[in-house]
Amino acid sequence: MQHDVDFYRPNTTVELAEVLQKTAGRIVAGCTDVLPGMRRGKASMDPLVDISQVQELRFIREENGRVQIGALTTHADLVGSQLLNGAAPGLVEAAATVGCPQTRNRGTLGGNLANASPAADSAPPLLVLDAGIQLVRGSTRRSVPLKDFFRGPGQTVLASGEYIEQVFFDRPSGTWGMSFFKLGKRSGMAISVVSAAALLALGPEGRIQTVRMALGSVAATPVRSRNAEEFLTGTAPSPESFRKAGQAALQDISPIDDIRASAEYRRHSAGIAVQRVLEEAWAQAARRKI
Amino acid sequence: MTTMQVNMIVNGRSTTVVTEPSRTLLEVLREDLRLTGVKDACGGEGECGACTVLLNGLPVNSCLVMIGQMEGCEIETIEGLSKGDQPDPVQKAFIEEGAVQCGYCTPGAVMASKALLDKNPDPDDEEIRAALAGNLCRCTGYSKMISAVHRAAEELKNGN
């Protein structure tokens, strides 16, 4: 890896905007994906823009029911957040499975999303929260639904000179439950073979009023499963309906063979993963009701 | 070749390096500061934890940290753990439990264990395993490391 590269270190978002205006730099923070990528020759040595000191971008807060998470929030921050434990337990569960303590102390939510791996652990929970992502470029801000943010493996809608400021979602309300499940090849430091997140809200008679389902590692990007959602909405929850929802979800995925698993195994596992997260989300909703 | 001055605190001492900012903390510690306790065992992928240091009190893989990011930061390496001749309870426990075989993963595992006990003085088995999940060991099978952490926790509780 060569070290002949310019390095910028803005301390504020104003400084960051200035830097990005004058140079097409690569934004780095935790470096947990960037550095290995550079070593494999997969990332070019653009000028580096280190934003790890831009404290303005590191926050977890809630305003009027809207939860906002700054891009520099680490996975460890997510795991330790009381607010998120209440408002988005599935996201906390997911963050706890990322890598290991060392990588969780450095890896950021913004980095996880910008890296846009189809296996990004934070994506399925955020997708079922119907999260939006706030992007900033110079003085222009735009927000994009997270489901429209990913374009393909390693590809997002981020324009040159644009950075992620925050991710936001509305705190779920009513009788709701949320869960995340990740299937890895070992218990520690596991990259997901299949991951799934579900958010379920029950209506007055216990029927499913809202259901959102998302899957990771089974398509070119993390995806929502419309088929599972449509199948379940308005129905009475049951293990059998969840099993069928799992089958319905298979229509929304296009898994590939890779070093971790075959498409066939992913297909088999995705259906069950959907079932599991639905059961867990339902159980949580039931507990909330009491 | 662009270089940058970085002022940090390493093992309690003010330390300044002038070097290419994209070099890793691991390289700088080993080559420039001659603190060779941190090891490169996985090729800088953050997969093995043998390079673990405490950065502002939190365990991180120094192979995934660029030195240019270290301005104003506090870094603690294995060399800074013992106070003079007095081993840290975690170091003592690792020795006494027989948790050290080839020792290559040991500095990283000790730092990760220390970080755990700093945050959670009474961890159970699950929590210890989770804290050590990022430290690969090929010799010990982790059993004695886990009992070493329990032992260190006991010692710390008893005010030793």
Added chain:
Amino acid sequence: METNLKIIGRREPRKESWSKVSGSAQYTADIVQPNTRFGVVVRSPHHHARILGIDTSSAVSSSGSVIVLTAKDVPGARTFGSLLQDQPVLAAEEVRHMGEPVALVIAETLESARKAAQEVRVSYEPLEAVFDPVEALKPDAPLVHADGNLLANYEVSSGDLKAGFAEAEVCMEENFSVQRISPGYLEPENSLARVNPDGSITVWVSSQMPFVDRQIIASVLGVPPEKVQVKGAVIGGAFGGKEDASMAVLTALAAWSIHGTVRIVNTRRESFVAHPKRHPAKFNIKVGAKRDGTLTALQIGVHMDTGAYASLGPAVGQLLTEVAQGPYHIPNVRVDTKVVYTHSPYSGAMRGFGSPQAHFALESCLDMLADRLGMDPLELRRKNLLQPGNALNTQVVMDESVLSLAQCLERAYAAREKLKQIQPGPGRRSGIGMALAMQTVGLGAKVPDNSTHRLEWLPDGKVLIHLGASDLGQGLATISEQIVAESLGLPFSAVVTAHLDTSTAPDGGVTCASRMTYLVGNALLDCSKLLKKNLIEQAAKDLRLPSEELQYESGEVILSDGRHFKAGEFASRAAEAGNALQAEATASFPYPEETTPQHLPIGMPHVKFVFASHVVRVEVDADFGTVEVKDVVAIHDVGRVINRAAVEGQIEGGIVMGMGYALYEDMPLKDGKRWVDSFTEYLLPTAQDVPGHVEIQLLENPDPGGPYGAKGIAEIALVPTAPAIANAVYDALKVRVRDLPVTPEKVILSRA
């Protein structure tokens, strides 16, 4: 059995532990020498290719003082190897595996060496490659070496196989396969070499075989061995993978060519593809038995993929052949093992040395046979267990020591009962599996199997062990110190071990083959006896008394009138006179001609064995096929425990290595193009994967020939684990995976 031992059997903390937990331990890459340059190896990107030309001009001009070496720059022997000298220092005309060294770049900094390495232009003509040992033996297979792809073939038979199958009431034929394994020691291979003003060369290398390295370096440089000094540093794990001279040779060559100091450190990727692996293998097993479980015939055909170069492949093939029949008395056996070259990264010594492969196949097969017979798998084993007086397929006759095997099996019954009581977690199914294992100790008949060490009494009263063999981190120095301390009646703290230096240490041989405790211990016991004698003689001389009037006790010389003197005094006087108080002794592995069969190739048979059983409880998620190992009971026949923590450490580490073998580790070719070569894809077990409970039962039935009765533990520690796990998975789900690793995917797809 001696019970009055003060130090043997205890958990003495290792003296080197402090330096390791404090970060001050000097591994080879930590050693600093002035004016060190850096070497980077240019490696083949092709599996198999002809080298058409190497253009170094761009590299040499890339920055000042870059030197590029190729095959023609090797002054001495251009190929090397432990058994067959078939491995080029640098490839000359042909490359035979991806990652093979082709050129060596030396520069002032690591970064400039790397940059220059990228500028070396090698033009290749890619050739067809073969990666499967069965395919490689077909007549039209691409040749790895000119003499053909069959490197070695071992056929060992006993009895009458045809008759054996004829009298069988049940016959079974099954195929198994095991995968390529990387030793995965945390310290990548590396070396540092310095040419000295007097024209000698000093080489530091992380190695199991410093004296062999010395010979090979000398041969490659074309100099007498006396000009080469190999120094050991602290080693960060080896497991067999560091019985390979390639790093030492390249680094020495680099230093020699610039008449200076060079360091070469393998990256983890290089370590994966360019250093010995555990042999992948394919097994075909035919077994015949009576309905009551008596085995009447066993026929095993094995194809081992030894990769591009021989390394220790033939020896691994031999050991595999010997233990393939398992610890059972089977009257009619035929084992046919083929060690085959392919264009894969080469395999060589790796913990177990053929035994893990063989036991996975056989112990899986026996459970399948038990199932077929409607028999308890443990009963099937009991019915056929080796007894004293039984002969192995190699004609080696088992002595009373094999009774330990029966104990391993008996205790397995109790362990199984205990594990059966444990309830699985919600949504999980429990499965319990067991496997037996036998492992050989020593290098095998007709192979020089000696180990020489030396003790020196220091003026300060301490005793220094000039250990002639590498401590790999398993604790060899520590158990050596314990044995010396015990035999001299000294406190453990009074015995210390010198860092290995081939110019001062005697040749202790290669640290391998589970032989070190046995040989080193015996050599040191002889040294102790001799040292005591020398001390008395020195004291007699100094005190001008007849030696008969002097006695040794616990570090002192005692006179008949009761006066006593510390040994250090005499050591001091001896040292002053220029004649340090020392004693050297050599232990040899006994292969008595009267009892050692003589009809097999050199290296066969082995005559000493250790036994073990592992009983494992797994929990399986039937939906995903994921397997968690929850409980392990490991029962090991060790002869005598020298250091309790070290023996436990070997077993605990072995179990986890066995787990990795069973469930997670694999080094396949991705899309035919690249080998798995990083810890991201090659999954070692983490602390979160290991069993929650490991119970170790140590059987101490002293071996009359071992130091304090000790035998060996290093390799067997992992051998029964993988088959026990595979058997446990079957118990849980009635799914039999015949190809390691047992991945969740294979479990699910086998069910379908």
